[in-house]
Amino acid sequence: MNKILRIDTKQKGFSYSEPETRLALMGGRALTSRIVMDEVPPTCHPLSADNKIIIAPGLLSGTTAANSGRLSIGAKSPLTGGIKESNAGGLVSQKLARLGIKAIILEDKPEGDDYSLIHITKDGVKFIPADDLVGMTNSEVITTLWERFGEKVGVACIGPAGEQRLTGASIQLADPKGNPGRAAGRGGLGAVMGSKKIKAMVIDDAGCERVKPANKEAFSGVAKKWAKLLTSHPVSGQGLPAFGTAILVNVVNEAGGMPTKNFRTGRFDKAENISGELMAELIEKRGGIIKEGCHPGCVIKCSQAYHDKNGDYLTSGFEYETIWAFGAHCLIDDLDAIAEMDRLCDDIGVDTIDTGVAIGIAMEGGLIEWGDKAGAIDLVNKIRTGDPMGKIIGNGAAFTGQALGVDRIPVVKKQALPAYDPRAVKGVGVTYATTPMGADHTAGYGVCQNILKVGGDVDALKKEGNIDVSKNLQVATAVLDAAGLCIFVAFPVLDSEDGFGMIVDMLNARYGVNLTADDVLAIGINTLETEKAFNRAAGFTKHDDRLPAMFKENLEPHNVTWDFTDEELDSTLNFG
Amino acid sequence: MEIEIKLFATLRPYLKGLSREGHLDVPDETTVADIVEILQLPAEQVRLVFVNGRHASREHILNPGDRVGIFPPVGGG
Numbered sequence: 001m002n003k004i005l006r007i008d009t010k011q012k013g014f015s016y017s018e019p020e021t022r023l024a025l026m027g028g029r030a031l032t033s034r035i036v037m038d039e040v041p042p043t044c045h046p047l048s049a050d051n052k053i054i055i056a057p058g059l060l061s062g063t064t065a066a067n068s069g070r071l072s073i074g075a076k077s078p079l080t081g082g083i084k085e086s087n088a089g090g091l092v093s094q095k096l097a098r099l100g101i102k103a104i105i106l107e108d109k110p111e112g113d114d115y116s117l118i119h120i121t122k123d124g125v126k127f128i129p130a131d132d133l134v135g136m137t138n139s140e141v142i143t144t145l146w147e148r149f150g151e152k153v154g155v156a157c158i159g160p161a162g163e164q165r166l167t168g169a170s171i172q173l174a175d176p177k178g179n180p181g182r183a184a185g186r187g188g189l190g191a192v193m194g195s196k197k198i199k200a201m202v203i204d205d206a207g208c209e210r211v212k213p214a215n216k217e218a219f220s221g222v223a224k225k226w227a228k229l230l231t232s233h234p235v236s237g238q239g240l241p242a243f244g245t246a247i248l249v250n251v252v253n254e255a256g257g258m259p260t261k262n263f264r265t266g267r268f269d270k271a272e273n274i275s276g277e278l279m280a281e282l283i284e285k286r287g288g289i290i291k292e293g294c295h296p297g298c299v300i301k302c303s304q305a306y307h308d309k310n311g312d313y314l315t316s317g318f319e320y321e322t323i324w325a326f327g328a329h330c331l332i333d334d335l336d337a338i339a340e341m342d343r344l345c346d347d348i349g350v351d352t353i354d355t356g357v358a359i360g361i362a363m364e365g366g367l368i369e370w371g372d373k374a375g376a377i378d379l380v381n382k383i384r385t386g387d388p389m390g391k392i393i394g395n396g397a398a399f400t401g402q403a404l405g406v407d408r409i410p411v412v413k414k415q416a417l418p419a420y421d422p423r424a425v426k427g428v429g430v431t432y433a434t435t436p437m438g439a440d441h442t443a444g445y446g447v448c449q450n451i452l453k454v455g456g457d458v459d460a461l462k463k464e465g466n467i468d469v470s471k472n473l474q475v476a477t478a479v480l481d482a483a484g485l486c487i488f489v490a491f492p493v494l495d496s497e498d499g500f501g502m503i504v505d506m507l508n509a510r511y512g513v514n515l516t517a518d519d520v521l522a523i524g525i526n527t528l529e530t531e532k533a534f535n536r537a538a539g540f541t542k543h544d545d546r547l548p549a550m551f552k553e554n555l556e557p558h559n560v561t562w563d564f565t566d567e568e569l570d571s572t573l574n575f576g
Numbered sequence: 577m578e579i580e581i582k583l584f585a586t587l588r589p590y591l592k593g594l595s596r597e598g599h600l601d602v603p604d605e606t607t608v609a610d611i612v613e614i615l616q617l618p619a620e621q622v623r624l625v626f627v628n629g630r631h632a633s634r635e636h637i638l639n640p641g642d643r644v645g646i647f648p649p650v651g652g653g
Contacts, residue, residue: 235650238648239649243585250584250645254582
């Protein structure tokens with residue numbers, strides 16, 4: 001049990017090994033970042049044979065703990081040039097846990113251009129020629145593989161963008177219905193998989209038993225309380241299931257923090273046309289599905305099935321950040337057009353945030369007009385065909401800005417900023433600047449305390465308290481990512497005195513250990529320290545932990561600016 | 577005085593019939609709590625209140641032309 005599976009993509013071989021003792025209580029992001037640090041030369045080219053893809057289920061994945069089926073995928077990022085952990089739902093995490101696989105390490109790269117499919121079962125690993133899958137969209141790949149290997153097998157695959165090794169390329173995962181709605185989207189990991197000529201991985205746990213906690217009775221007792229905690233909190237129990245994350249369109253807009261027209265103002269006057277309320281209304285009217293989980297065992301169910309005007313399935317995992325990127329950022333106020341681009345991104349296999357921000361940069365650069373939805377859809381489509389313009393967009397916002405001579409490029413470490421203006425939601429702004437991942441809201445979601453008033457109340461518009469908000473959230477998030485827990489468990493956990501203790505208790509019962517809350521927090525701190533060390537060795541300095549100068553401009557309606565000093569930012573992840 | 581009212585998510589239906597085009601006439605010195613009462617909003621559903629884009633308490637006294645946005649418990653990310 002709990003083996004490391006090493007796969008040599010050059011020799012098309014594999015081996016299992018026992019993890020070293022020091023890795024025993026590492027899972028998810030803690031483990032992917034540790035192995036990247038130990039085994040990937042920080043200065044290597046991310047598309048070279050020296051880079052590795054590490055795929056790890058969380059420490060609680062495969063158990064009956066609610067919302068514990070999240071997957072971590074790590075590597076050196078072709079987008080940022082630093083360490084990357086990209087986190088996704090889907091079916092793979094729990095299946096790996098049941099197969100007794102603690103991590104997959106994809107190594108080396110083949111010399112030729114022939115693609116492979118990797119098929120993982122309890123009997124071992126097979127390389128299968130995959131030339132028939134090359135050029136397929138992620139929907140086509142998953143449909144084909146479910147027909148060939150049975151429905152409900154786990155699939156992780158790349159689309160045409162990953163094959164082209166574009167720095168915006170994602171690894172997409174089959175959701176429980178076989179749609180490519182779940183993404184390890186950020187950081188260009190699809191390009192690394194493409195460089196290793198792996199089109200898809202099929203993970204089948206047929207014949208495997210459920211994960212048995214060391215202390216079964218204790219585990220089941222806490223897991224019951226845990227599920228109740230998640231379903232009884234108003235945000236995770238009611239708000240997220242009813243409206244998905246898109247409800248934030250109106251919330252963040254009302255708070256004056258929705259970046260509009262490439263971060264020029266904090267309000268979009270047509271926000272209502274792209275709102276979560278409208279999405280819920282359209283889903284109901286068109287026979288879609290309001291709430292779905294991204295993995296079995298999810299009790300929050302923030303995903304959905306969004307249908308088009310004809311009542312046919314269009315997309316799922318239709319998130320606030322995507323709606324913002326193609327919407328307010330680009331002045332597009334048509335939810336159907338945005339849904340179409342979300343689907344295209346999932347199919348072609350690109351990150352919706354970096355791609356949406358890149359489209360806005362293309363508008364900034366005069367390639368198409370602001371608000372031109374047909375032009376935007378056309379550009380996204382071009383990523384699929386290998387058209388040079390598509391390659392520019394598919395390489396993300398930073399690359400697009402440089403290609404078009406634009407001076408307003410909202411990126412940190414070359415990764416595009418997400419859907420909260422850092423000047424008006426300062427807690428998450430500190431995270432954008434300081435997380436080792438490049439601008440990433442999920443690394444320390446200060447929106448909680450700043451806007452949603454969960455887990456505390458810290459003024460979004462003032463500096464005071466927001467360095468600590470980001471620091472504490474970055475540590476806690478690294479813990480959730482190590483455990484394989486969905487980030488949205490943070491809403492009830494932050495608002496409950498017992499929530500964090502339940503996570504500690506589940507880890508103890510699962511592994512038969514006696515960790516304290518501090519021991520568990522140390523997992524998060526160590527992960528961040530490891531990631532910072534990798535980035536330093538890759539050439540990053542403290543000057544990379546800054547927002548672009550464009551954020552010194554005033555932002556309406558609150559007339560705020562980005563006013564943290566360098567010293568304040570440098571103190572954020574200084575654990576002494 | 578006239579104020580602008582925006583109700584979101586599950587609170588949206590409570591706007592019907594009580595105001596025209598999202599505007600409401602109220603006496604001077606009206607507070608956020610008064611608005612909750614006037615619109616008969618279920619108290620447990622009133623989680624986030626923004627006045628002109630800033631968080632406001634129930635005791636907050638409104639001024640003419642204020643934009644009041646009220647949300648039930650919601651989240652995302």
